[in-house]
Amino acid sequence: MQPDLKTTAHQRYTKIPSAVLLHVAWRNLINKKLRAFLTIMGIIIGIGSIFFLLSFGLGLRDLVTREVIGNQSIQSIEIESGNSKIIKLDQAGVNKVKGLAHVKRSSLTYTFPGSLKIKGSETDTIVYGIDPDYQGLTSLRLLEGRLLNDGDVKQAFMNQGALNSVGITDPKKAIGQEIQLAIPLQNVETSKKQIVDTYKVVGVIDSTSGSEIFIPRFNFEAAGVLNYSQMKVLADSGADVGTLRKQIESLGYQTSSPVDTIDQINQIFRFFNIILAGFGIIGMIVAVLGMFNTLTVALLERTKEIGLMVALGARNRDMRRLFILEAMLLSLIGAAFGVLLAFLGGLLINVLMNSLAHNRGVTEHFMLFATPFWLILAMFGFMMVVGLVVVYFPARRAGKINPIEALRRE
Amino acid sequence: MNKKVMIQVSGLSQEFETDGETIRPLQQANFSILENTFNIIYGPSGSGKSTMLNILSGLQAPTAGTVMFEGQNIYKMSRDALAHFRAHRLGVVYQTSYWVHSLNVLENVAMPLYFLGYSRRKAAKLAMLALQRVGMERYAKKSPIFLSGGEQQRIGLARALATSPLYVIADEPTGNLDTENGDKVMNLLLNCQTEFRCTIILVTHNMEYVPLADHLIHIQDGLTEELQQATALQATEEIIRDLRQRVAALARMKAKDATRP
Ligand SMILES: Nc1ncnc2c1ncn2[C@@H]1O[C@H](COP(=O)(O)OP(=O)(O)OP(=O)(O)O)[C@@H](O)[C@H]1O
Ligand SMILES: [Mg+2]
Numbered sequence: 001m002q003p004d005l006k007t008t009a010h011q012r013y014t015k016i017p018s019a020v021l022l023h024v025a026w027r028n029l030i031n032k033k034l035r036a037f038l039t040i041m042g043i044i045i046g047i048g049s050i051f052f053l054l055s056f057g058l059g060l061r062d063l064v065t066r067e068v069i070g071n072q073s074i075q076s077i078e079i080e081s082g083n084s085k086i087i088k089l090d091q092a093g094v095n096k097v098k099g100l101a102h103v104k105r106s107s108l109t110y111t112f113p114g115s116l117k118i119k120g121s122e123t124d125t126i127v128y129g130i131d132p133d134y135q136g137l138t139s140l141r142l143l144e145g146r147l148l149n150d151g152d153v154k155q156a157f158m159n160q161g162a163l164n165s166v167g168i169t170d171p172k173k174a175i176g177q178e179i180q181l182a183i184p185l186q187n188v189e190t191s192k193k194q195i196v197d198t199y200k201v202v203g204v205i206d207s208t209s210g211s212e213i214f215i216p217r218f219n220f221e222a223a224g225v226l227n228y229s230q231m232k233v234l235a236d237s238g239a240d241v242g243t244l245r246k247q248i249e250s251l252g253y254q255t256s257s258p259v260d261t262i263d264q265i266n267q268i269f270r271f272f273n274i275i276l277a278g279f280g281i282i283g284m285i286v287a288v289l290g291m292f293n294t295l296t297v298a299l300l301e302r303t304k305e306i307g308l309m310v311a312l313g314a315r316n317r318d319m320r321r322l323f324i325l326e327a328m329l330l331s332l333i334g335a336a337f338g339v340l341l342a343f344l345g346g347l348l349i350n351v352l353m354n355s356l357a358h359n360r361g362v363t364e365h366f367m368l369f370a371t372p373f374w375l376i377l378a379m380f381g382f383m384m385v386v387g388l389v390v391v392y393f394p395a396r397r398a399g400k401i402n403p404i405e406a407l408r409r410e
Numbered sequence: 411m412n413k414k415v416m417i418q419v420s421g422l423s424q425e426f427e428t429d430g431e432t433i434r435p436l437q438q439a440n441f442s443i444l445e446n447t448f449n450i451i452y453g454p455s456g457s458g459k460s461t462m463l464n465i466l467s468g469l470q471a472p473t474a475g476t477v478m479f480e481g482q483n484i485y486k487m488s489r490d491a492l493a494h495f496r497a498h499r500l501g502v503v504y505q506t507s508y509w510v511h512s513l514n515v516l517e518n519v520a521m522p523l524y525f526l527g528y529s530r531r532k533a534a535k536l537a538m539l540a541l542q543r544v545g546m547e548r549y550a551k552k553s554p555i556f557l558s559g560g561e562q563q564r565i566g567l568a569r570a571l572a573t574s575p576l577y578v579i580a581d582e583p584t585g586n587l588d589t590e591n592g593d594k595v596m597n598l599l600l601n602c603q604t605e606f607r608c609t610i611i612l613v614t615h616n617m618e619y620v621p622l623a624d625h626l627i628h629i630q631d632g633l634t635e636e637l638q639q640a641t642a643l644q645a646t647e648e649i650i651r652d653l654r655q656r657v658a659a660l661a662r663m664k665a666k667d668a669t670r671p
Contacts, residue, residue, distance in 0.1 A: 308508040314497075
């Protein structure tokens, strides 16, 4: 039954299998359930509050970015002549820009203030002279009807804001209506003093920021307006935007891009998130103290046990590993539940906020909390690092326990 | 039959420095331990018996001298190699039982096997065999801390035997037990020698076990003395004579006390 002594030579120096050590670590945790529970609660609060606050910060940032940028492509560049009296955004300038490398698509726009008359009501409005390319480069959400097509001249679409200002709430009622536009052409080198014409409404878009009306830009060209208000360019890729902008600016134009805005928003929110994380760190301090206390008490309590294990043939470094494993177990469990609970809390608040907003007439669904995968990973990584730092001294001491002294002590 | 020398102790000295005072429990100890023998170390309390066992089990580097196991100086080994030597070659039994509190009996017995790199399943199998050897397999799933002293000591022996060690080192394993339980443990140790060909090194206060020894090592006042079996028996008789005289003296004292007004 018993193998012969001489043949059961366990020749290699083998370390304790990690699975075995993990089992022992686990047993040690559940042997002191209340203590483990309280320690893990501390970590849950610490990690949970950081995760909750950061996911709120990130969610808010995304929300603001989406609201400000809309669906504008980050590849797009807006070009204006600025206040320069010499450099105009005329056909020659436009051709120069179009000739630059990495320009994928472009569109030209006129922007003039004007007045709109519909069904006897009159209101001030901004009139955009656009081309179908503009519609491709700008995201416009149609509520009713259609956008402008290639052959259109005396057709127009308008935003809900313009309709609201003349007292029409149902966009369906606007389709097919005749509208009168009066567009004064001041400060423009042209023979005509103004454009006054009748257009037929073909569509309504979902925007309530002021009153806007869109007509084919041909109408402005026919009136002899030579300088465009704005040119929009789409670069081949986001990486080309920087150099392309520099080239355009060297032609004397002013450029702007959604990237500018995103940068600004990010900068503000970086600061905001640091403050939020700072609040979370307060919770983390509680977690760290609790964990340090637990591990130190465990070390004192189990000095004899560790001495025994070393006497029975464990290597000192295995005892260090055991303590590190126990700390990692606490960290992992705490981080997992912390992230989960913070996520659920965020979800709940999000649902509540959405229904609250819905009751006040906001149709759009929004996400107030962002939980990107990298943030979850970062929380786990962060807790692991914190766990390693906290366990450093207890583990070092566990690895230095002298078995004779440990077994001697009462 | 000439037996192989398994352990050779030469010029061994141990000093301790406590409160500016130097204690020298072991001075220039020389002895050898032969293969598959039953060795008993005895001597008065505080003479350095446990210190000797600690040195023999690789836990306490001596102040001077060498300890050679099968020709190899264990204090010249790397820390890891020495730890492996302990797990692989030695089975140690203590006077009081020490346990890892969070683990059950089977897992505690399996502990030295874990240190040899065994998986939990394989270690559990061998640990169960060891528990069967000491007749404690029924307690496998229990927590060791609630068992009786005798039961704990048998399980401690199972833990020492789990790795089938070549050497079994026991420091007063019967010290806390009544004679019945003490005899059980001694029986198991004898069984290790005869059936599993272990070399046994035992520290005991119980002089009645002295005749079991093939070889006696006497430690007193820092001096270590070796006695072979023949002399051992003679020594035993001396000890028993001493004991009789002591008991007689105690009885006389008691009688004298009783007559006092
Ligand atoms: N680590 C140590 N530091 C200082 N002194 C020590 C140390 N270990 C042992 N001693 C001293 O060495 C002497 C021998 O101790 P040891 O424990 O070996 O005696 P023992 O023979 O086992 O006694 P007992 O029979 O009572 O168990 C004692 O005087 C003890 O106080
Ligand atoms: Mg002792």
